[in-house]
Amino acid sequence: MLTHLVAWLNHLSCLVKKEFLSIFSDPANRIILFAPALMQALIFGYAASYDVNHVNYAVLDQSKGQVATALLSKLDGSGIFIRTATLENNQQIEQVVNDRTALAVISIPQDFETKLNQGQSSAIQLILDGRNSSTAAAAGAYINAVVNQFNQQQLGSISPVNIETRTWYNPNQQSRWGLMPSLIAALSMIQTLLLSALSVAREREQGTFDQLLVTPYTPLHIMIGKALPPIFVGMMQSTIILLIILFWFQIPMNGSLGLLYFGLAVFNIAVVGIGLSISALSMNMQQAMLFTFLLIMPLMLLSGLLTPVQNMPQFLQIATYVNPLRFGIDLVQRVYLEGAQFSQVKRDFIPMLMMAIVSLPLAAWLFRNRL
Known part of the structure; x- marks a missing residue:
């Protein structure tokens, strides 16, 4: 039993190494994967502000x-x-x-x-x-x-009642404080979804997927091997954005770093499941990119990033339950700004886990039956 497990893990590590090489072998890819996250975080921090300053x-x-x-x-x-x-x-x-x-x-x-x-x-x-x-x-x-x-x-007109306002979690009432933590999940989702969506489509377009099918790899091997690199890239991009928020914009973090990364890992698994399903359905890289870009904008708009979910029509609020970004943003904001504990954000984990449980087996089934 142990021998089989070691062999299984060895096969998986080879496949993961191959995926990392295909992603990072080109120096231009290394720049494209991480430079946009850095630039977008800085642009959002300065340009996307609802504060009235002028x-x-x-x-x-x-x-x-x-x-x-x-x-x-x-x-x-x-x-x-x-x-x-x-x-x-x-x-x-x-x-x-x-x-x-x-x-x-x-x-x-x-x-x-x-x-x-x-x-x-x-x-x-x-x-x-x-x-x-x-x-x-x-x-x-x-x-x-x-x-x-x-x-x-x-004029000496003194009101009998005075209101003293105290703002929790954002004492300076800067819109940047509410927006920037959300980008930890939102910006990393774009690259994670795109990488996972292109993984199988790229193999098929290059003609190497047929070679992969005749290897001893099972659909589970293929699914895990192609899921781990995008998850790693997504976590790295989240780390870059987190460091910019902490040290450049100096927005203090009140919660647990371990809980934040655990939530981001679950969020990225759910996103990768959706991306792999798109990749299995796409016949080439062009289709995968079109499907991904078609999906990204609704995911952003229905996430609560720009407008509260509670302000949306009822049917759109129901649609947000299949959007992992909604729960990823809510979890990151609450942990980062409020210092929320696991018991307070556990409801955000349930929909993301359900999406991962549905999308990853769906991707594996498509690998085995459609491809």
């Missing part, structure tokens, strides 16, 4: 009073709002919004200061460009906060 706005001040000037100086001194235009009439509002000169326009009426001096309330109009709804909503909330603060400090 907002162009215009002013139509018909009051010309000291109170209006003091209010506008609060915005000008915030460092976030940049006044790009000072308007003279209402007709100019439409032009600056249509030309994207200003995301927000503040219109102060002529009787603004007169009403305030008489002890009355006076409204100012805020016009926002809704073509960028998320930024417009954030800018509107910030302007509202500045106006409330101005009321308390300058």
